[in-house]
Amino acid sequence: MITFINNNIDIPYKIFREKYNQAYLQKQDSIQSIAISSFSPKSNEVYSRYVNLKIVDDKNFIFFTNYDSPKSKQFEMHNQISATIFWSKTNTQIRMLAKIQKMSKSFNNEYFINRNLKKNALAISSNQSNQIDSYSQVIENYNRSLESDDLKKCPDYWGGFSFIPYYFEFWDGHESRINKREVYGLAGGIWKHSFLQP
């Protein structure tokens, strides 16, 4: 589930919320899964992975991760990303383009302290996306953290990212591919609306 706070009243945000509610009513599984794609100017490669979208606060779409992970480094080098959702139960796709930035240390501390302690043990013990000898080594590190670390203390290398979209596409699928595509793009502070061919 996604937590919505301080609802933004701009049209694409309202549509986002409506589409979410429809998918939720249809019992969409993994409704918070979102593909975040990034670019590394260093390797000249595009990367993508799923994260859990946890919060939409006003204009900010927020998820959490390890700040030393490859994706975090990619965001630092190239702060433009794409964020893409597919809700199969309603055959809805939402495509966003956005700029991304870190959340504040105080926000991260507050969030971490209220989080499931087992998840915190993993966040503390894992050097995300670094190589490791085996999966059993992962479990061993996790168990050590669970026993001996302060699971309420947010490490500096863990926290949220917020992305603010400048482009939304809402795509409704159709069995003969006559898909309906509506776009809202930010131009001079105004959301410009258009239809795209399927």
Added chain:
Amino acid sequence: MITFINNNIDIPYKIFREKYNQAYLQKQDSIQSIAISSFSPKSNEVYSRYVNLKIVDDKNFIFFTNYDSPKSKQFEMHNQISATIFWSKTNTQIRMLAKIQKMSKSFNNEYFINRNLKKNALAISSNQSNQIDSYSQVIENYNRSLESDDLKKCPDYWGGFSFIPYYFEFWDGHESRINKREVYGLAGGIWKHSFLQP
């Protein structure tokens, strides 16, 4: 559904097939949905969208689209992409990095001729991702194509893309985030295996 032909026996391809079979047995909906992310050096932006993965033939992962669409132009400018799948029923994520290229005209003709004619009418009538005045205009163009076009003749602007991965990550989710991550990366023609921290 994805059609598998000429099964490649390299380890990541075998694992891909096993994970697919598991998701299929669990009745994963939209099992063929895959997020394809691309980069435009022109706008310096990352883009992403879902497509239907139709065929895995030996090393080639194949989907179909409009060759004049923005994504096709992005593939031409930057032929490296990421391709990412999430199967919620088995909590499995597959992340691939790949090089992408067009399929041949003869392959496209052959595929098109055996395809649902209603889908062909849409493929012929739609100038994909170009702006249009309204959704009713989309329907009008589609109906005109359905009535008057040769629906067995593949237009030059429609066809397949094949991507060949050089990197696979198989990610199995865990409720406390002790996710299992196994990677196969191609190095000097050999698939090198490693584990990543969650």
